Amino acid sequence: MEDVKKLKDEGLMKISEMKSLEEVEEFRIAYLSKKGLVQGLMMQMKDLPKEEKPKFGQVVNELKQELTKSLEEKKQELEEAKMNAELQSEKLDITLDEYTPHIGTKHPLNLIVEALEDCFVGLGYKIAEGPEVELDYYNFEKANIPADHPARDMQDSFYINPTTLLRTHTTAIQMRELEKSEGKMPIKLICPGKVYRRDNDDATHSHQFMQCEGLVVGKGVTLSDLKGALEFMVGSIFGEGTKVRFRPSYFPFTEPSVEVDMTCHVCGGKGCSVCKGIGYIEILGGGMVHPDVLRINGIDPEIYTGFAFGVGIERLAMIKYGIKDIRDFYTNDIRFLNSFKRLD
Ligand code: DAH
Numbered sequence: 001m002e003d004v005k006k007l008k009d010e011g012l013m014k015i016s017e018m019k020s021l022e023e024v025e026e027f028r029i030a031y032l033s034k035k036g037l038v039q040g041l042m043m044q045m046k047d048l049p050k051e052e053k054p055k056f057g058q059v060v061n062e063l064k065q066e067l068t069k070s071l072e073e074k075k076q077e078l079e080e081a082k083m084n085a086e087l088q089s090e091k092l093d094i095t096l097d098e099y100t101p102h103i104g105t106k107h108p109l110n111l112i113v114e115a116l117e118d119c120f121v122g123l124g125y126k127i128a129e130g131p132e133v134e135l136d137y138y139n140f141e142k143a144n145i146p147a148d149h150p151a152r153d154m155q156d157s158f159y160i161n162p163t164t165l166l167r168t169h170t171t172a173i174q175m176r177e178l179e180k181s182e183g184k185m186p187i188k189l190i191c192p193g194k195v196y197r198r199d200n201d202d203a204t205h206s207h208q209f210m211q212c213e214g215l216v217v218g219k220g221v222t223l224s225d226l227k228g229a230l231e232f233m234v235g236s237i238f239g240e241g242t243k244v245r246f247r248p249s250y251f252p253f254t255e256p257s258v259e260v261d262m263t264c265h266v267c268g269g270k271g272c273s274v275c276k277g278i279g280y281i282e283i284l285g286g287g288m289v290h291p292d293v294l295r296i297n298g299i300d301p302e303i304y305t306g307f308a309f310g311v312g313i314e315r316l317a318m319i320k321y322g323i324k325d326i327r328d329f330y331t332n333d334i335r336f337l338n339s340f341k342r343l344d
Helices: 001-019 021-032 037-047 048-088 108-122 150-155 171-180 223-238 291-296 313-321 334-338
Strands: 134-135 159-161 164-166 187-196 209-219 244-251 254-265 280-289 304-313
Touching: 001 021, 001 037, 001 048, 001 159, 021 037, 021 048, 021 304, 037 048, 108 187, 108 223, 108 313, 150 171, 171 187, 171 209, 171 291, 171 304, 209 223, 209 280, 223 244, 223 254, 223 280, 223 313, 244 280, 280 291, 280 313, 304 313
Parallel strands: none
Antiparallel strands: 134 164, 159 164, 187 209, 209 304, 244 254, 254 280, 280 304
16 A cells, blocks of 8 residues: 555656656556556555455556546646647748738829829819720811811821721810810810820830810900910929910911920020020920811801810920830830839
């Protein structure tokens, strides 16, 4: 009985001090296997007097059960600790694999369109749109450019069929809007959009580009109103104080027609390498809406007058951002686009 108690105390003590599952296994073999210490105690039973045998057997059995139970608990405890340690070491550190999304930028052409929209919406203009696949009728006929007119040659286009083409200028939208007005005045709008011409692409030509048309029709609209509107426009894009000047020109849909220059945004008009010493930079065409164009749309030119202009978006962007090659707008080089990050 002494031995039983000793083995029990010693066993429980060892179990309580265990630190690894290997020790659990070693203990099981040393104490609880067929050749283990507990079994060894059982063997002593044969030397005991007969009446003590049952009691001894029972006590050794209890010892075996107690050690087994206690060892099992220890085993579970150590297994849990081991698993927790493994989980801890495998814990996913999401900051290591952080994904940095690439934030895009507004395209420089859109920056110019937005600047124009802000400027003219502020003056009470509405924004109009039209189809890029356009009828010859709106692109040419209504703009006073009949089939045999030489002005067509300058806008050689992509024809879908003999009466349909990719529009060559936003003037086609102007014609649609004049027709849509059904004589209700005043009209005050801008229409930005893509246009197409059969051009060979180089640093200053692109078969696809963008324009923004302006149109104002009402009572008493004059050429000086056009000048005022354009001066406001260049002021808001290139800086206050930028002036415009008119030179006589020709467009079939305006009379008189003007070519519009602005004072060089770099030297302010003194003359520099950007404006080639002239002090002015050519930016757009415009004029007073031709009386025939008004008439054909049911607007009496004796009562109403109007001005119109058409500006190239690429041209404004190239001047403003100092871009030398128009193709840069369309080749989508991410380095080029990213250089506009801080502007949008
Ligand atoms: N449509 C002309 C072009 O593409 C630009 C233009 C000039 C538009 C004068 C106008 C205008 O509305 O009045 O070259």
